[in-house]
Amino acid sequence: MYLYIKALHIIFIVTWFSGMFYIVRLFIYNTEAGEKDEPEKSILQRQFSIMIKRLWFGITWPSAVLTLILGLSVWHMLGFTPTWLIIKLCFVAGLFLYHLSLHKIYKQQMQGVFNYSSQQLRIWNEIATIFLVAIVMLVVVKQNMSVVWGLLGLTLFVIVLMSAIRIYKLIRTKKQ
Template structure:
């Protein structure tokens, strides 16, 4: 029964972690869009987005990442046979990618604090899909577990990625048309 409590806590903090990652990148988009605004408006919004970014990152996203990791590792200590499963190796690879994504977002937060962020809102719209792809990959791996099924899942994720990129390009064209 103890394992199920660990699993529940792990899932709760993974959800919080992803919520933080999804929203932080949305704040990056808003922050980047202030470059095209009049100086007074840009200054006010950048200050507000900096406050929001720091609160989200330090109060929700980092603690959720740490707690999700602790409870996930604890589950593996309680049930070490999971480490012998091939799908778990692939899942842990995606977790490593998630940490790389998280760390890169941390660097963007630092750039906002230092007022040196140079990426565009279009870049961040595409960047946001990285977390989506990792989330889909991990959920399919954990649910399907078998090698054949997760291969189909990965093919589906590639298809999803292509659809997301096409959607982003379409959205960009609609915004540009609206602004002209």
């Protein structure tokens, strides 16, 4: 039974992350639609609002809840808490805070409030990537990972990721 629950946990992690990655892309498109002229602006924002709502409540939230329930079940069945798991759970707690921040942006956009530029949202979208890398590395490498090397690797990954965002912005700016 343990392996089936663990497999379901992994499946819902994948769908949860998929939802979080895609919802921010939709936030970006919805924000950029606000820069269009009417009637294009209204048409696009109405369609993006439908897509955002369906993704958020049809996939992302249910996946987050099922990930949590199944993860707690796997942890309970494991019967002990190794150090790597405690660190992973700290990252998971941060991921849930990130999820809640996306819910705040969701509520704002549904009210027609756009507090973040598309560039800020692109950067915010990569936070999920950082959590994904950290969590997967901990789960796979476990106790063989050095804290120092793990943090160094994560820091280098963040630097590369932010550099890629900056380069992408430069390329987009040149094309316009």
